[in-house]
Amino acid sequence: MSSSHQVIVVGAGFAGLSAATELASRSIDVVVLEARDRVGGRVESLRNALGERFDSGGQFFCDDMTEVTALARRHGKTFAETPLDGAFTAQPPVSAAEGERIFAGSTAIRERMNAIDPDDPSIKGLTVGAWLERQGDPLAAKAAFNSMIEGLWCRPIGEIPLWYLIDNDRRITNTVWELQYFPAETMHSLADDLAAELGDRLMLNTAVARIERSSGKIKVHTSSRLFEADQVIVAVPPVTASRIAYRPALPEPLSRALNAWKSGTVMKGQFRYARAFWRDKGLNGMVAWRDIHGLFAHDNSRDADHPTLVVYIGGPLAVEWRRLGEAGIRAELARRLVTALGPEAEEFLAFTLRDWVDDRWSGGGYSDLIMEMDARNAEAVLLEGDDRVQFASSELSPSFPGYVEGAIVAGKIAAERALHALAEQDRTSLIRPAPPHVGEPSR
Secondary structure, three states, X not given: OEXXXXXXXXXXXXXXXXXXXXXXXXXXXXXXEOOOOOOEOOOOEEEOOOOOEEEOOOOOEOOOOHHHHHHHHHOOOOEEEOOOOOEEEEEOOOOHHHHHHHHHHHHHHHHHHHOOOOOOHHHOOOEHHHHHHHOXXXXXXHHHHHHHHHHHHOOOOOOOEHHHHHHHHOOOOOOOOOOOEEEXXXXXXXXXXXXXXXXXXXXXXXXXXXXXXXXXXXXXXXXXXXXXEEEEEEOOOHHHHHOOEEEOOOOHHHHHHHOOEEEOEEEEEEXXXXXXXXXXXXXXXEEEEOOOOOEEEEEOOOOXXXXXXXXXXXXXXXXXXXXXXXXXXXXXXXXXXXXXXXXXXXXXXXXXXXXXXXXXOOOEOOOEEEOOOOXXXXXXXXXXXXXXXXXXXXXXXXXXXXXXXXXXHHHHHHHHHHHHHHHHHHHHHHOOOOOOOOOOOOO
């Protein structure tokens, strides 16, 4: 059984949904093939023990993220604002003045890093960790910077190429906190809304195993069906895209660019309480741990009736804590929250943990990262794709890579490239040799 289309989109995360809805709005025959039984990719929702649905994956955006903000407004989402009123908590505790000095110091390190030209030959071969060791900043500021990087990029700083982090971080240009808002109805509900717009153009439980490029239609193979198209958009993270078989093999630069990435590692835990006890103490629920890298918590209550703390375990810590199992992680987090916020932290109504490490279809972190020191042009090569296969993922976005915003932007870029390629194909097909004149021999 087979079907033919103008464009096939592989993956129904926000990049794939963005590309497909854009193409559908231009009357393009597009079909989306999604391996999971749901849409959203790294955006996902689950139900806790109380039966309440919450985002177990990506969920946040801010005023500077214009694409996702406009999309959420168009679909009537409620903008729940991340609570910030109250005091910030550091663990182990420090004075307010010392906390400000540490934060200012880590921010200064980040700004100094981003002032470096990523192509500066003096940083060639340097990891973020090696560069940080050379800095003369106070140890507390360097530790806070380390924790921030491993918490956000979800890999050990001793592995991340410095040029990559600079280039990536420069594209995260928000002037307000990136966790400013989240949809009270869940970010995943927004993905469902986009899926509803596509209707029967979307096929779930349809994993792509092989893409064959030939002079005719591109053939996309799943376990049970064959699909054909003029253009294919591979809208999954680079590591996932590299696991698809390509026949013939992709051009060497494209293959090398796909294989330069590794996935981050992160877990997301949610504690649901009967009351926001931290607010009674003048605290905002935000906790940063200084004695361990990549651990962070904050208030994620969608309204006064749903007091919630969310905890992120990022980078090497997520890999290390996996051995504890869910019960052990729950106990360790509860113990740390009790120390930070008080004994009431142990009186939660529900706890849910989403382990994204080694996730089969989307990797284990907020994004994949380039880990090859000499793969400076890997993103550019993937963005270029080839004449009939485009790649789209949040990692490749010129703005807000690693966020839902970046995925939407990347999807729209891929859609425009596919539209341009289709137009070129149509133009070429119209160019035919003129028939010979009657009585004139053909040549």
